[in-house]
Amino acid sequence: MQEMIFFLVAIVLLFSLILLFFTVFQSAKIKQMATEIRREKTIAMLESIANMPEFSCRQGFCIDEQKVLAFLDKSKEYEDFWKKLKIALIKIERVYPSVNNVDCNKQSFPNCKRYIVYDSRKNYEAYATYLPLCYIYNEGGFAMEKCDIAELIVGFEIPE
Amino acid sequence: MERKSKKAQQEMIGFVVIILLIVIVGIIFLSFSLHRSKRSIAYEYQEVNDLLYAMMQYTTNCNYKKMQEVIRDCINGEKCKDKDACKYVREELENIFNKTIGKSVTYGWFNGYHFYDESKNLNISGGLLEGNVVVAHYYIPPTIGKPEQINVTLLLYFGRRARD
Numbered sequence: 001m002q003e004m005i006f007f008l009v010a011i012v013l014l015f016s017l018i019l020l021f022f023t024v025f026q027s028a029k030i031k032q033m034a035t036e037i038r039r040e041k042t043i044a045m046l047e048s049i050a051n052m053p054e055f056s057c058r059q060g061f062c063i064d065e066q067k068v069l070a071f072l073d074k075s076k077e078y079e080d081f082w083k084k085l086k087i088a089l090i091k092i093e094r095v096y097p098s099v100n101n102v103d104c105n106k107q108s109f110p111n112c113k114r115y116i117v118y119d120s121r122k123n124y125e126a127y128a129t130y131l132p133l134c135y136i137y138n139e140g141g142f143a144m145e146k147c148d149i150a151e152l153i154v155g156f157e158i159p160e
Numbered sequence: 161m162e163r164k165s166k167k168a169q170q171e172m173i174g175f176v177v178i179i180l181l182i183v184i185v186g187i188i189f190l191s192f193s194l195h196r197s198k199r200s201i202a203y204e205y206q207e208v209n210d211l212l213y214a215m216m217q218y219t220t221n222c223n224y225k226k227m228q229e230v231i232r233d234c235i236n237g238e239k240c241k242d243k244d245a246c247k248y249v250r251e252e253l254e255n256i257f258n259k260t261i262g263k264s265v266t267y268g269w270f271n272g273y274h275f276y277d278e279s280k281n282l283n284i285s286g287g288l289l290e291g292n293v294v295v296a297h298y299y300i301p302p303t304i305g306k307p308e309q310i311n312v313t314l315l316l317y318f319g320r321r322a323r324d
Contacts (some may be wrong), residue, residue, distance in 0.1 A: 014178070131213070131214050132217035146219045147219045
């Protein structure tokens with residue numbers, strides 16, 4: 001009888017340990033999945049942000065630099081929107097050709113490096129993709145388009 | 161004596177059942193933990209495709225033509241200003257690769273690149289061509305007077321470097 005009790009206790013303990021181990025493993029996995037989902041969302045958002053009418057060119061997949069320049073004045077109005085999407089950073093960086101390492105504004109355009117569209121100054125994990133950064137200029141009375149290569153960097157908030 | 165032996169036999173069977181149970185749980189656990197996500201490949205694929213697209217749309221110093229037009233000139237044996245169009249494309253693409261690949265904020269560990277067109281007039285590569293590979297294609301559309309469609313391919317090799 002005593003043997004049986006010891007045996008049962010041992011089994012219960014063993015299964016409790018297995019259950020505990022499994023729970024810890026599952027909770028770690030759920031956390032990892034949550035990070036993956038956030039990551040997937042941000043990656044999908046890269047294309048969505050690039051295609052937003054506030055930034056996109058009239059034709060094709062590219063960023064209209066003059067629209068971004070105009071957007072910088074209105075960026076405060078979009079802060080709640082970015083917060084709702086858990087976005088911590090949106091940056092557009094000209095990678096080619098090489099330009100002065102300065103932030104872009106009306107004075108430095110088009111010889112500038114980066115547009116900080118939004119920066120919440122929170123911790124973030126960033127993802128990026130390349131796209132054409134284009135602007136229209138006047139050349140002898142003709143409207144010409146110049147496209148550089150830029151990187152759109154989007155960072156999502158890392159939950160504390 | 162016989163009763164004792166039967167009891168021992170029963171205990172042994174019980175013990176084997178428990179061991180079997182633990183083994184099954186272990187196998188399930190292992191199968192879960194070894195299941196690896198392949199989602200990052202999709203991201204790299206998107207990044208490489210976007211890079212190739214951006215490169216083709218880049219406005220060159222060659223009479224304000226887009227890179228895709230200069231590549232067409234190269235394949236047709238034309239010149240860019242006074243320079244051979246192919247030489248110009250080669251130099252520009254090498255500069256672009258040096259400025260972009262390996263400087264990505266997320267995947268700064270590309271090993272090498274290989275860019276070519278179907279006719280192999282253009283065949284540019286750099287770095288170590290080893291590791292995992294992501295392929296991107298771009299079709300340079302026909303224009304007036306130049307009806308042929310040109311297919312260019314970009315292969316990017318990434319992963320841990322063999323020499324690290």
